[in-house]
Amino acid sequence: xxxxxxxxxxxxxxxxxxxxxxxxxxxxxxxxxxxxxxxxxxxxxxxxxxxxxxxxxxxxxxxxxxxxxxxxxxxxxxxxxxxxxxxxxxxxxxxxxxxxxxxxxxxxxxxxxxxxxxxxxxxxxxxxxxxxxxxxxxxxxxxxxxxxxxxxxxxxxxxxxxxxxxxxxxxxxxxxxxxxxxxxxxxxxxxxxxxxxxxxxxxxxxxxxxxxxxxxxxxxxxxxxxxxxxxxxxxxxxxxxxxxxxxxxxxxxxxxxxxxxxxxxxxxxxxxxxxxxxxxxxxxxxxxxxxxxxxxxxxxxxxxxxxxxxxxxxxxxxxxxxxxxxxxxxxxxxxxxxxxxxxxxxxxxxxxxxxxxxxxxxxxxxxxxxxxxxxxxxxxxxxx
Amino acid sequence: xxxxxxxxxxxxxxxxxxxxxxxxxxxxxxxxxxxxxxxxxxxxxxxxxxxxxxxxxxxxxxxxxxxxxxxxxxxxxxxxxxxxxxxxxxxxxxxxxxxxxxxxxxxxxxxxxxxxxxxxxxxxxxxxxxxxxxxxxxxxxxxxxxxxxxxxxxxxxxxxxxxxxxxxxxxxxxxxxxxxxxxxxxxxxxxxxxxxxxxxxxxxxxxxxxxxxxxxxxxxxxxxxxxxxxxxxxxxxxxxxxxxxxxxxxxxxxxxxxxxxxxxxxxxxxxxxxxxxxxxxxxxxxxxxxxxxxxxxxxxxxxxxxxxxxxxxxxxxxxxxxxxxxxxxxxxxxxxxxxxxxxxxxxxxxxxxxxxxxxxxxxxxxxxxxxxxxxxxxxxxxxxxxxxxxxxxxxxxxxxxxxxxxxxxxxxxxxxxxxxxxxx
Numbered sequence: 001x002x003x004x005x006x007x008x009x010x011x012x013x014x015x016x017x018x019x020x021x022x023x024x025x026x027x028x029x030x031x032x033x034x035x036x037x038x039x040x041x042x043x044x045x046x047x048x049x050x051x052x053x054x055x056x057x058x059x060x061x062x063x064x065x066x067x068x069x070x071x072x073x074x075x076x077x078x079x080x081x082x083x084x085x086x087x088x089x090x091x092x093x094x095x096x097x098x099x100x101x102x103x104x105x106x107x108x109x110x111x112x113x114x115x116x117x118x119x120x121x122x123x124x125x126x127x128x129x130x131x132x133x134x135x136x137x138x139x140x141x142x143x144x145x146x147x148x149x150x151x152x153x154x155x156x157x158x159x160x161x162x163x164x165x166x167x168x169x170x171x172x173x174x175x176x177x178x179x180x181x182x183x184x185x186x187x188x189x190x191x192x193x194x195x196x197x198x199x200x201x202x203x204x205x206x207x208x209x210x211x212x213x214x215x216x217x218x219x220x221x222x223x224x225x226x227x228x229x230x231x232x233x234x235x236x237x238x239x240x241x242x243x244x245x246x247x248x249x250x251x252x253x254x255x256x257x258x259x260x261x262x263x264x265x266x267x268x269x270x271x272x273x274x275x276x277x278x279x280x281x282x283x284x285x286x287x288x289x290x291x292x293x294x295x296x297x298x299x300x301x302x303x304x305x306x307x308x309x310x311x312x313x314x315x316x317x318x319x320x321x322x323x324x325x326x327x328x329x330x331x332x333x334x335x336x337x338x339x340x341x342x343x344x345x346x347x348x349x350x351x352x353x354x355x356x357x358x359x360x361x362x363x364x365x366x367x368x369x370x371x372x373x374x375x376x377x378x379x380x381x382x383x384x
Numbered sequence: 385x386x387x388x389x390x391x392x393x394x395x396x397x398x399x400x401x402x403x404x405x406x407x408x409x410x411x412x413x414x415x416x417x418x419x420x421x422x423x424x425x426x427x428x429x430x431x432x433x434x435x436x437x438x439x440x441x442x443x444x445x446x447x448x449x450x451x452x453x454x455x456x457x458x459x460x461x462x463x464x465x466x467x468x469x470x471x472x473x474x475x476x477x478x479x480x481x482x483x484x485x486x487x488x489x490x491x492x493x494x495x496x497x498x499x500x501x502x503x504x505x506x507x508x509x510x511x512x513x514x515x516x517x518x519x520x521x522x523x524x525x526x527x528x529x530x531x532x533x534x535x536x537x538x539x540x541x542x543x544x545x546x547x548x549x550x551x552x553x554x555x556x557x558x559x560x561x562x563x564x565x566x567x568x569x570x571x572x573x574x575x576x577x578x579x580x581x582x583x584x585x586x587x588x589x590x591x592x593x594x595x596x597x598x599x600x601x602x603x604x605x606x607x608x609x610x611x612x613x614x615x616x617x618x619x620x621x622x623x624x625x626x627x628x629x630x631x632x633x634x635x636x637x638x639x640x641x642x643x644x645x646x647x648x649x650x651x652x653x654x655x656x657x658x659x660x661x662x663x664x665x666x667x668x669x670x671x672x673x674x675x676x677x678x679x680x681x682x683x684x685x686x687x688x689x690x691x692x693x694x695x696x697x698x699x700x701x702x703x704x705x706x707x708x709x710x711x712x713x714x715x716x717x718x719x720x721x722x723x724x725x726x727x728x729x730x731x732x733x734x735x736x737x738x739x740x741x742x743x744x745x746x747x748x749x750x751x752x753x754x755x756x757x758x759x760x761x762x763x764x765x766x767x768x769x770x771x772x773x774x775x776x777x778x779x780x781x782x783x784x785x786x787x788x789x790x791x792x793x794x795x796x797x798x799x800x801x802x803x804x805x806x807x808x
Binding site: 028358361 | 487489492495496552554555556557559563624625626670673674729730731732735795796
């Protein structure tokens with residue numbers, strides 16, 4: 001049954017919210033395990049850091065922070081949510097970790113969570129729903145109006161490859177090295193309404209476009225739009241959906257800092273947009289970021305050339321210094337800058353552990369320790 | 385009818401022997417390998433048929449096949465043949481006990497104290513309730529009542545493991561069924577060792593044996609288990625994790641432990657269980673943690689349960705003892721479910737009750753333990769332990785079904801149930 005789009009709820013500009021989809025793994029072999037419903041059912045948690053809720057399969061759990069003005073608040077929520085989840089998982093003899101894909105689970109063994117919505121998704125998408133056992137980070141940034149949210153959706157589009165490369169943490173699928181830095185987005189691409197928001201100019205055009213999709217029977221609710229960036233009228237935000245869940249909550253907070261600084265910069269400078277041209281190269285650029293990460297070559301449809309992703313990412317971080325300073329999140333951006341300079345990503349860390357262990361079970365075991373903040377190698381401490 | 389056919393075959397054979405000098409004497413008994421294959425095929429077919437037609441766990445089919453063809457009913461499997469196959473059954477039980485031991489992670493109890501309370505409650509209540517029933521209601525002597533309680537207080541690790549595997553079950557109810565099964569098995573083994581001493585003290589004045597035998601059982605099992613676990617880890621560390629070579633090392637050291645335990649008259653099930661626990665606890669480098677038993681252990685499980693089915697003393701069945709066995713099972717069931725419902729930790733009551741139902745099976749280890757104790761004093765023990773043996777016989781059939789019911793009802797079996805795709 002089709003649902004009308006909710007009225008756009010006005011938010012404080014630049015407020016932040018973060019959602020993380022996390023993996024539930026067995027402590028015996030570190031394969032994904034089914035346990036989300038019992039985990040939540042027996043959990044004694046008062047919601048002080050945000051929500052912990054079910055996702056599509058029993059091997060996933062989603063945490064979402066409260067809306068916060070500053071990145072430090074997001075980081076504190078994420079640490080609190082992590083602590084609550086880690087201790088509850090220990091009571092249930094399971095472990096939790098980040099990462100965009102589980103390196104070796106068998107998707108056919110996944111089980112859809114109880115619930116009408118999940119049931120409906122499974123019946124509509126079949127096995128794609130089980131293959132959708134991938135784990136992403138969604139970043140919400142508050143907007144003052146629907147028009148601003150649509151403008152921001154378009155303005156953020158060209159920066160999608162940077163978010164992908166900085167968050168990439170899914171090099172392994174089905175026990176194989178995919179040669180991708182982020183293989184997770186390939187699972188998302190299979191859905192019919194994935195991809196980019198068309199070249200819409202304002203909220204009215206968005207409503208018109210969505211009504212068209214509903215009339216054609218393609219979409220029923222806004223949740224059917226699996227766009228890389230989309231407006232979220234119920235929250236009054238624009239939602240960046242392309243990030244893999246990082247291996248640490250600290251990197252998740254750093255990505256939120258990037259989003260907040262970038263949105264402030266865009267609102268402040270109001271650059272002219274050429275959305276249609278960017279749409280022509282969007283899929284190519286996304287592929288480059290997923291496949292090669294920092295080594296990707298990004299197509300510039302305005303300058304008609306290719307630029308190394310590493311270069312544009314470093315230039316962007318340099319441009320955002322002032323905005324980050326104003327928002328009090330410079331230290332978080334420095335973490336990303338350091339990882340760019342050191343060519344350290346979560347994907348390369350996972351590959352490094354695999355090179356040492358030659359065993360993906362041990363790689364996931366170390367990922368759970370890293371998520372718990374035990375023996376983390378980098379970006380573990382957060383800014384001081 | 386069969387005898388007539390055999391008789392005429394023998395006459396014909398002996399007639400041929402006069403002219404064909406290479407012919408061996410007429411084979412009076414089936415070669416053990418041939419018998420092994422036949423058991424495998426018959427057990428497998430009955431198990432698969434019951435699974436496909438009635439949705440019952442395959443283990444029930446294996447036990448039924450053993451019971452039907454065993455000495456109690458058709459007699460196609462003789463007592464001598466059973467003795468011949470026993471090493472294979474020991475190997476199968478040993479591998480399954482090794483696996484349940486490897487799954488016992490005592491650190492979980494440290495993280496969740498509710499579980500410790502639940503398991504202590506379940507063990508204490510089960511033993512006490514069964515002992516009081518056997519002693520106060522059935523009228524067994526205290527030592528044999530304690531033996532009956534030691535044998536039947538625990539769940540059946542092999543049945544639980546196979547049922548959970550067969551159902552492809554995963555989740556908190558399944559995990560807790562396995563945990564409580566392993567812990568109650570451990571407790572049962574300790575009580576069993578003590579009871580061995582008590583039985584000696586009761587029936588002979590030989591205090592040396594009363595003390596030395598339980599010590600032999602416990603220390604012998606621990607030593608063999610520790611040595612084999614060490615050997616397995618040392619050799620496996622030289623090989624890639626999860627490699628076929630590691631699987632081979634795991635199985636080979638387990639079989640070595642089975643053989644050594646048999647040589648030294650130490651219980652196989654206890655030794656292998658301890659080997660699994662030691663492997664689980666001492667393998668800090670996770671050398672063997674990810675290495676699973678080969679799928680073929682299902683084939684050995686068929687032999688195990690056919691042998692168990694054939695070992696059940698149905699020829700001694702009387703209605704009185706049948707009723708007493710049912711009484712024991714009811715008392716045991718109430719004790720287990722009540723303990724779990726009362727102290728089962730942070731799961732909802734309904735799911736705690738399902739854990740209590742899931743740990744109802746009573747099987748191979750109980751039967752083997754009963755025969756182990758009864759073997760000490762055959763003239764008294766056999767009749768005194770017919771109560772737990774018949775309880776085990778009934779639960780051989782009901783136990784797997786109850787365990788399966790629990791994991792299915794808990795919603796923890798996979799949607800893509802591969803159990804209909806064949807044994808392996």
